[in-house]
Amino acid sequence: MDSVSQIALGSAVAIATMGRRTAVWKAALWGAVAGTLPDLDVFIDYGNALANMVNHRGNSHSLLYLLVFSVGLGWGIARLHGESRQWMRWWLAMALVLLTHPILDWFTVYGTQLLRPFSTQAYGLGSVFVIDPLYTLPLLVGVLLALRRKFFAGLRANQIGLLLSSLYLAWSALAQQHVSDVAQASLKAQRSAAQRNAAQDIAAEQLLVTATPFNTVLWRVVALDGAHYWEGFYSLLDADRDMAWSRHDRGLALQAQYPQPDQPVQQLARFAQGYVRMEQNGDALYLTDLRMGQEGSYNFHFLLGSPAELASGLYRVQKQSMTMPVKQGLQALWRRIWGRPV
Structure with missing residues (x-):
């Protein structure tokens, strides 16, 4: 946090x-x-x-x-x-x-x-975002009241703040489990539709459900499916449980070219439990942690260098900016929390 x-x-x-x-x-x-x-x-x-x-x-x-x-x-x-x-x-x-x-x-x-x-x-666990005012405010209020009010009343206020913040964490875990159930049902429906239409099947090997910034109402879901991953969003205020999914390439073939466990590719893959993407753009190779952020705006996106550099064991490993403007991001977040499409 x-x-x-x-x-x-x-x-x-x-x-x-x-x-x-x-x-x-x-x-x-x-x-x-x-x-x-x-x-x-x-x-x-x-x-x-x-x-x-x-x-x-x-x-x-x-x-x-x-x-x-x-x-x-x-x-x-x-x-x-x-x-x-x-x-x-x-x-x-x-x-x-x-x-x-x-x-x-x-x-x-x-x-x-x-x-x-x-x-x-x-x-x-991923049930709360790294900054969540609804978790922090009860603690701050309780501590401030403990410092300013009469002794026993202040201690009681602090205890109440701790209780409320702890209950919020418990709520976040329950909400996360609910969204996980919704996502699994949605993926199952997608599989059934794919079988009927002879289209692309979704067979999620791993499922990640994380809270989006500053709240536990809107959730991001990432499903690993072989060489691909699927991204979807679900708000507890959504009228429909049928989630919309977008499909993306994980770059597994590229990752397999760099199997050394002590090198950045496998270091991040191990740390992020497989939720990574590797891609080549021109003569540059990039590695992205898929757990934090969303498509087009990830918190941890690294330039590794050119294929020739990596082949010789030289990794640049420079963190690249990949975030959307704050105002645009907050507006989109607010709309999606309330169940409106973005």
Whole structure:
């Protein structure tokens, strides 16, 4: 999730854990600091844009490493404020703040390597977008009220904010499952129609359902189908469950030419669990993560170089801009949320 959400969550968790044992402002401050720490890995340069992407949310988001780190952090905070008798409580607060950071990130589709060092598998549910005001606002309001209102009323407001934000995450997972069922039914109908008409059949091997920006009403669906993928959108406000799908080439033949597991093509394919596209435009090869963005506007789109460069082991790996204008994108998003075609 975005930095504001992680700061708000960290403060809220720390306030709720420390309760009356320390000043609210201390808990809020250190909760915000600890909630930010795992994302400082963005300042580490792993050599190129794609390596930076797949290594973000790596060791700094390991549940084991964060748990170990929380012991020293909690002890240091207790010593700093002369609250040594409360160090175990400070440790518990910092442990919960640090651990809830990657767990919240898991709800997004990016990919969080929770089980390092035992596994580099990147986990991502995709039920919330990386920025979602409906998740963050209850936390912010609860923390602000805890800082400004009388002690018990402020703590209660903070608890309510945590409860509402948690319920929103639960809602997002339920909504995602509902859209997954709708998408599977739509694909099944498409298959039946294809068989009747002897047309192109859709046989989805993998299905990805992700929330679109800033909401959990409109969802994007990507279905992998052999050498192709299908993209569709479904709003909970749509009058019809029959989704419209567009078909695109994944570039599997191109990907097969670069099978080295330590090179960018397979690195991204492994990290994105197969949701990648490779294409050649003139003398340039491009690699795209299909999970974040949509057709014509992807967040992670990389220029790898020319075929000759890749054959000699030279990869440029430059991130390319592939996003639509903000105003145009928000207008299209708003229309589609309300079930109107774009």
